Amino acid sequence: MYCSCESCHINNTFFTLIQEAGVDKFCHSRSEIKIPSGKTFINQGDEIKSFKYLKDGLIKLHRLDINGKDQIIFFGRPLDYISIQNTFSEKTYNYSVTAIENSTVCIFDINVMKDLIQTNGKFAIKMLEISSMALNRIIDNSLELISKTMYGKVASLLLFFSEKVYLKDSFDLPVSRKEIAQYTGLSIETVIRVISEFRKDGIIKVFGKRIEIVNKPGLISLNEHN
Amino acid sequence: MYCSCESCHINNTFFTLIQEAGVDKFCHSRSEIKIPSGKTFINQGDEIKSFKYLKDGLIKLHRLDINGKDQIIFFGRPLDYISIQNTFSEKTYNYSVTAIENSTVCIFDINVMKDLIQTNGKFAIKMLEISSMALNRIIDNSLELISKTMYGKVASLLLFFSEKVYLKDSFDLPVSRKEIAQYTGLSIETVIRVISEFRKDGIIKVFGKRIEIVNKPGLISLNEHN
DNA sequence: CGCGGCTTTGATGTTCATCAAGTAAAGTGG
DNA sequence: CCACTTTACTTGATGAACATCAAAGCCGCG
Secondary structure (H helix, E strand, C coil): CCCCHHHCHHHHHHHHHHHHHHHHHHHHHHHEEEEEECCCEECCCCCEEEEEEEEEEEEEEEECCCCEEEEEEEEEEECCCCCCCCCCCCCEEECCEEEEECCEEEEEHHHHHHHHHHHHHHHHHHHHHHHHHHHHHHHHHHHHHCCCCCHHHHHHHHHHHHHHHHHCCCCCCCCCHHHHHHHHHCHHHHHHHHHHHHHHHEEEEEECCCEEEEEHHHHHHHHHHH | CCCHHHHHHHHHHHHHHCCCHHHHHHHHCEEEEEEEECCEEEEECCCCCCCEEEECEEEEEEEECCCCCCEEEEEEECCCCCCCHHCCCCCCCCCCCCCCEEEEEEEEEECCCCHHHHHHHHHHHHHHHHHHHHHHHHHHHHHHHCCCCCCHHHHHHHHHEEEHCCCCEEECCCCCCCHHHHHHCCCCHHHHHHHHHHCCCCCCCCCCEEEEEECHHHHHHHHHHH
C-alpha cells in the first residue's frame, strides 16, 4: 500500500511532528475511503476501532434524542477530526456521521494513534490543542443557538456555509430545510418562513437549493443582533 | 512548601500516573487557593498561566455575549478541570469562572503540565480522555437545551443539582433565578413562573432558596418529555 | 402514472419575552 | 440601630416568537 501522505493537505498538522520510523508505522496503518453524499458511515452505537478525519467534503454529526428525534450536533469541514469527541473516552460512538457532500475520510488504526500519542510528546500536545479547539467551537455554537431568535440562527448557518465552507456569496445549500431545522432546533415551517422573509427583504436570493447572499452586511447584522 | 497531594481525592487520576521524579517536580509547582462564594477568580481575557482544577466546591463558567449579556456555559463540580477548554489552544481565557459556593482550586504551572504531557504518555492519554469527556458533556447540554421547552430546561437543572451535586432531594439552590435564566436562555420571569408552576403542581416545595423535590418521577418525566 | 419526500403558504394556538408594578430581602451609610 | 438604596423575587397583562395542523404544489423515482 503506497502512502500518499505527501499529497494530503493535512500534512502540516500530522507529519511535521512525526519522525522517520514513526512515519512508516503511521502510514502503514492508514487508509482512505470515499463516501458518497447522503451515506451514513458511522452509526450511533458502533464500536470505535479507528481514528478518522475528514480530508475532503462535508459531513454532519447527528444523534437521536430520547424521543427519537434526529438532532444535528454540527457540520464538519475538511481538517475537522470526526472522531475526536469520544475516541479517547468511550468504546462506542454516541452519534452518527453522514456525508452531506461527496467526501474523503482518512482512517488510522486507533492503537497506532494511541501509541503515537504516548511516545511522541509534541504529537500529544497537538491532539490536545485540536480537542480544545473542538470544544471551543461546540461551546460557541451552543451559546449562539440558545440566545438567538430564529432569524439569527438561520443567518448564522447561512454565513457559516458562505464564509467557512464555500468562501463565496453564492452557493448550493448542502442541507435540506429539514436539516436546518434539526440543527437550529426550529420547526421546518419556521425555517422556510425565515428564508422566505430574507428573500422578500432582499437579503438573499433563492433558487431551490441555490442561495445568493445579496446584502451581506444585512445578514451579518441579523446574525449579531437577533 | 509541603506537598499534600496524598490527601487530595483526585489522587487516582493524577498521581497514579506519575512516577518518583515526576511527582517531585509536579508537586513543587502546585498550589491551592480558597475561593469564597461569589468571587470571580478567572476573568474573560486573562492570560492562561496555569492549569486549574476544582478540588472542592461549585463554580460557574460564563461569558459575555456580543450584546453584553452574561451567559452561563456550565456548572463545574469537583474533579472538573476548569481550564481544559482552552488551556491548550488559546493564550487567554475566553470565559470567566466564578465560585457559587466556597471552593478550593488546585493550581499547576502550565509549563510543568505541558512538560508532563510530553514526557508521560499515559498522562497524555488521560488528559485526552478528560478533554473528550468534557466535550461530550457540553454536547449533551447543548442538544438538551436546544430541544426542550422551559419546563424541561428547568427540570433538567433541578435534577442536576439534586442528582449530580448534592445527592439529595432537598437542597439549597446555589444559583439565583437570574442565573438559571442565564444558563437556560429563558427570561427571569419565565424561570420564576416555571418554578412556581412546579410548586403549584406539587412537584417541588420551595422556601426561598430551599428546594425540596416531592415528586421525583414527575420531575424526571418533565425533563424527558418537555 | 402514482407514490413519497421535500417544500411552501395560511390559519390557529401555544410558548415565551417584555413591560409594569409591587413585595421581600439584603447590603450601606449615618 | 434605623432610613436608604439596591438587588432579588413575584405576579399580571400584553404582544411577539414560534409550533402545529392542514392543504397544496413540486419533483424524482420505480
